[in-house]
Each structure stands twice: as C-alpha cells, then as structure tokens.
Amino acid sequence: MGQPQAQSDGTEAGKPPLRVGMVGYAFMGAAHSQGWRTAGRVFDLPLNPVQAVICGRDATAVRAAADRHGWASTETDWRTLVERDDVDLVDICTPGDSHAEIALAALAAGKHVLCEKPLANTVEEATSMVRAAEEAHQRGQVAMVGFNYRRVPATALARRMVAEGRLGALRHVRVTYLQDWLVDPQFPLTWRLRKEQAGSGSLGDLGAHIIDLAQYLVGERLAGVSALTETFVRERPLPTGATSGLSAVSSAGTGQVTVDDAALFTARFPSGALASFEATRYATGRKNALRIELNGERGSLAFDLERLNELSFHDGTEPGAEAGFRRILVTEPDHPYLDAWWPPGHGLGYEHTFVHQARDLVHAIAEGRRPEPSFADGLQVQRVLAAVEESAEKNSVYTPIAV
Structure with a gap:
C-alpha cells in the first residue's frame, strides 16, 4: 500500500483536518507555526493540522509571516478569525492582556483553544477562562495552556x-x-x-x-x-x-x-x-x-x-x-x-517542544479528553x-x- 494521498486543501485522505487559526505572528507565533507545520509530518496523528489563517494588526507584516511560515490566509482582526467557519482551533500567541478576551470569544464560538503562558494577567481573568473552558468541555471542546518545557x-x-x-x-x-x-x-x-x-x-x-x-x-x-x-x-x-x-x-x-x-x-x-x-x-x-x-x-x-x-x-x-x-x-x-x-x-x-505540544493537543482533541496542562x-x-x-x-x- 502507498502513502495516503494529499487532498487539495492539504489534508490527508482518511484523516479529518484540524484547521488552526493563530493570533499573533512574532516570536511565539513563529515557534507555534513550526509546531503546527511539522507535527503531522513526524507523528502519526489522528487529525491533520492545517494552517488555515494567521492574524495580526499590520496587514503587510502578517502577510509576510503567513508566506514565511506556511499559513493559507490572513486576517487583521482576531474577532473575524474567531468567527470563521474554516477554523476549528484558535491558537493565542499575543501579549497577556488580550489572552482572556480572545480565549473567551473563541470558546463561545465553539473553537478549541491553545493559549500561551502565562494564562492571563490576573487571577480573575484566569478564573473566567477556566469557567468558560469547563463549560466548553461539556460541548466537546478542549483548552490547553502552552507550557512547552513539559515537552x-x-x-x-x-x-x-x-x-x-x-x-x-x-x-x-x-x-x-x-x-x-x-x-x-x-x-x-x-x-x-x-x-x-x-x-x-x-x-x-x-x-x-x-x-x-x-x-x-x-x-x-x-x-x-x-x-x-x-x-x-x-x-x-x-x-x-x-x-x-x-x-x-x-x-x-x-x-x-x-x-x-x-x-x-x-x-x-x-x-x-x-x-x-x-x-x-x-x-x-x-x-x-x-x-x-x-x-x-x-x-x-x-x-x-x-x-x-x-x-x-x-x-x-x-x-x-x-x-x-x-x-x-x-x-x-x-x-x-x-x-x-x-x-x-x-x-x-527548542523548536521541537512546540511540535510535541501540537502532537499532544491533537491527540487530546481526537480522544475528547482534557489536555495537560489545562x-x-x-x-x-x-x-x-x-x-x-x-x-x-x-x-x-x-x-x-x-x-
């Protein structure tokens, strides 16, 4: 038997896609891009990560980041990204003051969420994110925080x-x-x-x-x-x-x-x-x-x-x-x-920790279990x-x- 054939959208035949939308494209955005781009090529994953869209406020800079890191499309407003039908998971790589707002909106929109550390800027923000994640888990969504050194x-x-x-x-x-x-x-x-x-x-x-x-x-x-x-x-x-x-x-x-x-x-x-x-x-x-x-x-x-x-x-x-x-x-x-x-x-x-992070999150989503760290x-x-x-x-x- 030969290898699975790639479809026109970049997914592998027989493997459902996991379409990722990422907010942020600087240091952490580059690291997370490496993870999403590589995980499915190294590990045999139950879902195939697809780099659907990347978001940043500067249209020229985010287009350059998309071309460099392999993202299919761009947005300049994270709210638009969160509402897109071709996004299954929102990956948050922004400064801490925006983590809670983006994560809450993404969970409310039915998306899985990966959020960079620290989870928020305050205990109050983090508490609201946990509450929303628990409610979303009842709907089949998962939410993980990105402490990559575990990997x-x-x-x-x-x-x-x-x-x-x-x-x-x-x-x-x-x-x-x-x-x-x-x-x-x-x-x-x-x-x-x-x-x-x-x-x-x-x-x-x-x-x-x-x-x-x-x-x-x-x-x-x-x-x-x-x-x-x-x-x-x-x-x-x-x-x-x-x-x-x-x-x-x-x-x-x-x-x-x-x-x-x-x-x-x-x-x-x-x-x-x-x-x-x-x-x-x-x-x-x-x-x-x-x-x-x-x-x-x-x-x-x-x-x-x-x-x-x-x-x-x-x-x-x-x-x-x-x-x-x-x-x-x-x-x-x-x-x-x-x-x-x-x-x-x-x-x-260093970059392999983000590949392992993507691997573990994909398995958690496919198996319907809470990822770690939650x-x-x-x-x-x-x-x-x-x-x-x-x-x-x-x-x-x-x-x-x-x-």
Whole structure:
C-alpha cells in the first residue's frame, strides 16, 4: 500500500483536518507555526493540522509571516478569525492582556483553544477562562495552556522517573531561569516591561515556566511562598516601530518600567519538600539558562535547558565508592516523544517542544479528553504568581497559595 494521498486543501485522505487559526505572528507565533507545520509530518496523528489563517494588526507584516511560515490566509482582526467557519482551533500567541478576551470569544464560538503562558494577567481573568473552558468541555471542546518545557524529552523522562519512585520522597527543589537581554539600560521600553500588557516582568515571563515545570516534575502543587522582587532600571527609552518584546529600536524620550526585573522566592510543597526559585532577565552572560534540580531520599535529578538533550541522575542506592551523577543522553526511541525522530545520539532543539505540544493537543482533541496542562493548571500557576507578588509587597511574609 502507498502513502495516503494529499487532498487539495492539504489534508490527508482518511484523516479529518484540524484547521488552526493563530493570533499573533512574532516570536511565539513563529515557534507555534513550526509546531503546527511539522507535527503531522513526524507523528502519526489522528487529525491533520492545517494552517488555515494567521492574524495580526499590520496587514503587510502578517502577510509576510503567513508566506514565511506556511499559513493559507490572513486576517487583521482576531474577532473575524474567531468567527470563521474554516477554523476549528484558535491558537493565542499575543501579549497577556488580550489572552482572556480572545480565549473567551473563541470558546463561545465553539473553537478549541491553545493559549500561551502565562494564562492571563490576573487571577480573575484566569478564573473566567477556566469557567468558560469547563463549560466548553461539556460541548466537546478542549483548552490547553502552552507550557512547552513539559515537552522537552528530558523533562518528560524526569517526570516519569519521579513518578516511578526513583528519587523516593523529595526533600529539595531548586529552580532558576536566567536571561540577560535587559542588562543594557538603553534597551527600549517594550510591552514586556509594561504591567498593563505583560501582567508582570521576569516573574510572569520566566517564573511562570519554572513554577509549572517544578510542579509537573514533583507531581504536587505549591502550598505557599515567601518572595522578593526588584526593578533595577526604572526608566527606559521609548520604542519606535513594531517590537517582539525581545528586540526593538529606541527613540527620543523615556517611559517608566512598571514590572519586576527579578523575582526570588522560597516555597513549600504539601509533602514537606522545600523549593527555591529565581527568575531574572539581568543575569549577565546567561541567555536561556533554565535549570532545575530535585533531591530525594533515594536519588537526585538535574536538568539544564541549555543542554536539553541531557538529564543528570544520581542513584543514591548505589555503593558510595561507585556512586555519582551520571549523564543520561535522552535520545533513545523509548524516551518520551523520541520514537518518531532520529537515531540515538541525534539531539533535538527548542523548536521541537512546540511540535510535541501540537502532537499532544491533537491527540487530546481526537480522544475528547482534557489536555495537560489545562486552563485549570494555568490558573493555579497564576495563583502562585499572585502570591509571590503579595509576599514581596509585604516584606516577604509567607503567603499561602489560594485554592
């Protein structure tokens, strides 16, 4: 038998299409495009992702993005995209201040939803999104938040090892996420530095990732936090022209930075494990340095995003004379996601996490089950972020996570 024949709309014969409409086309839009474009070519999916339409306010720029990333058509108003009959799923890759409005409209229109992290800018917004997602689930729709670092094969393997009891009872969790793209005080005041658009600074941008990743690996939700935050550069040049949040051109005049530049907090898990978190965009020399270490009674695991095909494991049950951390090269076909990729030893990269994200969401839609992480998971992360901000405002007082 030959391979399934492609139809004129880009779908495969015998596989129903999943027609995607994406709002946003900058950094995250490019990453999500890679995921949708590649997932069905690598994995045997029950539905065939079709890049139906991409949306952005600048007609010329969004047309260029569509041509570059393989989208069939464009819109300049997300409301029009949401109402289109040829869209089954709305993928939200916009700044946080628009997540709730777009997601609520998309769910009301009968669409599945994928929303970038953090889920929203406030607990109240995230709560309304969860409520709408639960109602939509009763109609057969699904909603997922995009914490892509769960989809690194090494972190998925770490989760499996923890769940299998390889570390025993956990004692310590240490997590840092360090970048340096704001070190230059002349870097312009982009949307990521404005609270009304971003919600928070390094806390929401980077901290949301490490909160979700820590809870995913541990298998528990944080119980409470004690926090410090700081803004190092309080005024920056105003930008001119379009920005992605990570790059821009400055102009005359300055504006006030209204978000944190760094956040540090300690936390407790209900089981008694202690955790420490650090998120900053001021760590000179660190480009995308996410590192997590878990210490348990029987062993330890460590992961570094800048070496994302590796997992470090110490088996504490081995004789001391021979024990030590060893490197696991996470490229074997029985490692998570890797049965569809390259021969052992041929590593993956950052963009593959979005391919895996698309894969998992397509399966959830086809099977009619709630995807992970769900909007409820995103709300819980939002509650942790809110508790961190509250603790920092009250001189680091221990602040329980709202339930």
